[in-house]
Amino acid sequence: MDFLVNNTGWIEVICGPMFSGKSEELIRRLRRARIARRRVQVFKPAIDLRYSADEIVSHTDARLKAEVVNNGPEILTRLDWRTQVVGVDEANFMGPEMVDIAQQLADSGKQVVIAGLDTDYLGRPFPPVPDLLALAESITKMLAICMRCGNPAKHTQRLVESEDLIVVGASGLYEARCRRCFEPGIPPHQEELPFVTAMRRAPSHSE
Numbered sequence: 001m002d003f004l005v006n007n008t009g010w011i012e013v014i015c016g017p018m019f020s021g022k023s024e025e026l027i028r029r030l031r032r033a034r035i036a037r038r039r040v041q042v043f044k045p046a047i048d049l050r051y052s053a054d055e056i057v058s059h060t061d062a063r064l065k066a067e068v069v070n071n072g073p074e075i076l077t078r079l080d081w082r083t084q085v086v087g088v089d090e091a092n093f094m095g096p097e098m099v100d101i102a103q104q105l106a107d108s109g110k111q112v113v114i115a116g117l118d119t120d121y122l123g124r125p126f127p128p129v130p131d132l133l134a135l136a137e138s139i140t141k142m143l144a145i146c147m148r149c150g151n152p153a154k155h156t157q158r159l160v161e162s163e164d165l166i167v168v169g170a171s172g173l174y175e176a177r178c179r180r181c182f183e184p185g186i187p188p189h190q191e192e193l194p195f196v197t198a199m200r201r202a203p204s205h206s207e
């Protein structure tokens with residue numbers, strides 16, 4: 001995205017499954033903003049400290065310094081009023097207030113660049129990203145490569161059994177899958193969603 005005149009704020013969202021290049025793309029956009037001499041602040045949620053406590057790290061090991069926050073509102077308390085561009089990684093871990101915070105930032109003239117998973121390990125929309133998509137000026141949906149068949153992949157396949165919505169990790173725990181290869185496994189004791197039940201009943205056309 002290019003930069004706007006007159007300090008008009010806006011929201012741009014980069015979404016997609018794990019391994020689709022969201023962090024790489026976020027880092028690329030924020031680096032370009034710095035090259036354009038814009039004042040940039042970058043935030044990531046405290047839940048995701050798997051590779052680095054003070055950086056965004058992509059699966060290709062691209063890195064960018066980031067401030068760690070526990071939730072959306074903490075971004076406001078950490079914000080330097082001179083900041084022009086606000087980057088947020090892993091928005092799916094930022095909590096529901098992230099939507100309102102992004103709106104406030106954009107309304108006050110900031111360019112807000114947000115990356116996050118748009119669906120969870122069962123293929124369900126992953127709050128608050130769907131609302132951010134609805135309110136954004138610009139949306140980029142990234143696709144990964146399906147680890148089963150090589151097609152473009154929009155799903156994050158969990159490879160280990162867990163009942164938790166959030167299991168932080170990457171290779172070995174998750175892989176990218178396309179629509180056909182995705183298997184939305186239902187952990188024991190978790191209620192099956194109607195669309196998943198329907199999916200199980202409907203025979204695949206290719207079989």
Ligand code: ADP
Pocket residue numbers: 016017018019020021022023024025057058059060143144145146147176
């Ligand atoms: P995300 O933030 O969406 O999880 P990253 O930006 O961290 O993605 O990493 C993207 C990089 O991961 C790609 O450029 C590629 O080198 C690597 N990669 C590993 N597995 C896959 C895959 N299944 N599909 C596409 N890229 C993959």
Ligand code: ZN
Pocket residue numbers: 146147148149150151177178179180181182
């Ligand atoms: Zn596939």
